[in-house]
Amino acid sequence: MNEKDFSKYERARILGARALQIAMNAPLLIKITQEDLEKINFDALKIAEVELNSNILPISIKKPFPIRKEEELKRVKEKKISDEQKEEMEAKEVEEIAKEGEIMELANPGDEEVEEISENKVEE
Numbered sequence: 001m002n003e004k005d006f007s008k009y010e011r012a013r014i015l016g017a018r019a020l021q022i023a024m025n026a027p028l029l030i031k032i033t034q035e036d037l038e039k040i041n042f043d044a045l046k047i048a049e050v051e052l053n054s055n056i057l058p059i060s061i062k063k064p065f066p067i068r069k070e071e072e073l074k075r076v077k078e079k080k081i082s083d084e085q086k087e088e089m090e091a092k093e094v095e096e097i098a099k100e101g102e103i104m105e106l107a108n109p110g111d112e113e114v115e116e117i118s119e120n121k122v123e124e
Contacts (some may be wrong), residue, residue: 010061018048029056
């Protein structure tokens with residue numbers, strides 16, 4: 001595969017893997033002179049990049065294609081709701097809201113007493 005066939009993520013993965021191999025004293029796949037190595041300060045990542053650009057790395061990427069299905073798509077049937085069912089659903093929603101209101105009253109039972117006390121203070 002040509003170097004341009006890789007995405008930036010695949011390229012980064014290949015360079016990282018090869019640089020790790022080079023850092024662990026793997027043999028170089030390309031002949032680099034001592035002067036060139038000194039210029040790049042023996043950087044494993046730069047050496048891996050030179051190897052990748054010269055297309056000699058034996059690393060390949062598998063890019064699987066999605067499986068194509070030949071069958072036709074099925075349409076989903078919409079469920080029709082009658083007027084009676086709508087009324088039942090609305091009644092259930094109203095009941096749920098009423099229950100939530102009762103729960104809120106139970107959570108704050110002393111609010112009425114506070115209002116009476118504050119009214120008495122205003123009168124004085």
